[in-house]
Structures are given as structure tokens and as C-alpha cells.
Amino acid sequence: MSNVAMRRVGLKDVARAAGVSVGTVSHVLNHPERVGTARREAVERAIEELGFVRDESARQLRAGYSSTVGLLLLDAWNPAFAEMARGVEDAAAEAGMTLLMSNSARSLERERAALKVFSEHRVAGAVVVPHDPRSQELHQVRAGGVPVVVLDRTDPRDGVVSVGVNDVLGGRLAAEHLLELGHRRLAFVGDPSLAVPVQDRFEGVRAAAAEAGVELVELDCPLSVEGGRTAGRTLAQMPVAERPTAVACAVDVVAVGLLQELPRHGVDVPGQVSVLGYDDIPLAAQLAVPLSTVARPHYAMGTAAFELLRAVVRGETPAEPHQVFAPTLVARASSAPLGATAGGE
Incomplete structure (x- = not known):
């Protein structure tokens, strides 16, 4: 050779x-x-x-610019974040740019490492789904000259560009839907401490339940299918007279776990317990009992975040630096009045 x-x-x-x-x-x-x-x-x-x-990186360094943008996701295994990534990637490709993508997997250590890599590679800018949009690490990245757009977080501070969803409204939509079906014992399943949007959803559910004067049970669990299965076992073991008849889940993947576990313990969905998710991931409509959920426009959020980043990289001031999307309720078979069946009206 x-x-x-x-x-x-x-x-x-x-x-x-x-x-x-x-x-x-x-x-x-x-x-x-x-x-x-x-x-x-x-x-x-x-x-x-x-x-x-x-050697494209060396050429760009000599020219003083980069055609690469960073994308840091919070949980790449969650289909909602995958849809956001697809939106960012498609918009970047259309603009002739490429992605350097990373996944923090809800680890602050991995988030710090990814942000350091973005800085070292002199990316043109970064779209970041952070643990905390006010973190020192994000501040340091910005201070180092890397423009940042915060995704899936509403951050109205001056100098910060962000794309988020009104998740307090989304939580309220979820609770009001279940209340309109006649349910008076509700549960919120998912740990609000794990993510700011989940805190907002919980606040929306709690406020609507309080206004209606109904009981709300909080079941903390990981934001995963297995977390939903665990919560499902807990619900199934409750005495029927005390068990919530409707559940608002923090995310769809938790609701998927509930839909798997409740029937294994003889609990009918939605006849005995209605289940409502949050995100409207592609799988939601394809389940054996199609999942009622609160939809967020994940793909549009991703494209919006990239377009904002592109404007900032060009030195422009975005007309709307804090874009907030509105969620919508999608009612399917998993939520119904108490005693209804999945195939009923």
C-alpha cells in the first residue's frame, strides 16, 4: 500500500x-x-x-464562518424530540447547512459536554433543548460567540431567542376535556420535576381541577413507557372506589405504558379509566386503543427554531424572538365518559 x-x-x-x-x-x-x-x-x-x-472544517475556519449548526436534544428516544430534530434538519438542509447533533439524555454532564463540543467546532450557531435555559453553560456558549436558540422552552428574557409551546394551556385543555366527559377523580402521571414543560402541563391540569372542585392525584414516574407501566400497576392496585377514573399523562410515551399495563390487570380503557397523553406522537393514532392527546407542532417548532437561528447568525434581530405555539386537543378512543367502551360512541 x-x-x-x-x-x-x-x-x-x-x-x-x-x-x-x-x-x-x-x-x-x-x-x-x-x-x-x-x-x-x-x-x-x-x-x-x-x-x-x-477539509471543510479547515476551509471554513480560514474563511471565518461555518456551514454547520449544532442541535442538542433532551431525549432523542422520545418521538416528540425526533420530530423537532426532523424540522431543524430539513430547514438546515434547505439552507445548505448540516447538523452536528447530540443528545443529553436528560444528563447535565452530557449537556455540558455537548455544548463544549459545539464551541470547539466553531458551529455557526446552535438549537438547544436545555435542562435550564438560564444555565451558566448556555450563557458561556453565547458569551463565546455562538448564537443559541432555545427550543421547547419559553424564555422571554431580553437577548434570548426561544421557541416554545403554551403548555399551561395544554394542561388545562387536557383536564377540561376529561371534566367535560364527566370525570371527577383525575390523576396526573409523570414527574413535573424532570422538565419545565411538564411542570407547566401539571400546573394547567391542577388549576383546571381546582376550579372544578375535583380531586387530583399526582403519580410521579419517569417520562418513559416503563414509567407508564409502573404507574399503570399502581392505578390498577387501587380500590375501585378510590381509583381515578381519568388520567392526564405528562407525555404520550407514559400514556403508551398505561395503555399496555392497565388491561393486563383487568382495567378497561376507557370503560373504567380514560387515558389522555401529551405530544401527539405518530404512534398515538395507531395504537389498539387510539390515544387521546394534546398535540404540539413539533416539526414546525424545529423549523421555526432554525429560521430564528439563521436570522441571528446573519446578524439580524428577529421580529418575534420568542415564538410560542398553541397546543390543540385531539380526542380519540382512549378517553370517554365512565362506562363507555373503546368502540362506543
């Missing part, structure tokens, strides 16, 4: 193979219209034969 094949192929290697100067190779890469057909084709053949790949 030749030395060229064992190390990174550079401009000099291509120039030597094509019998031209390094300057000519550079012109072929950046301004091919300036190079005659014969020499351009010779360079292109050499590039293909040697497997040359341009």
Missing part, C-alpha cells in the same frame, strides 16, 4: 497526480469556471482516483 493511501490525501497529492499546481487544484474545487477543460478533468480524475476529501 502506498504512503498516499495510508495517510490523508492532500491538495499536493492531487496536484502531483494531475500534473498541475496546487493553485489549479484549489481553483477546480472553488472556482472551476476559471480552469480549462483539460486541466479540470485531469484534476477531477486525480481526486476520484486518490479518494481526496476536502
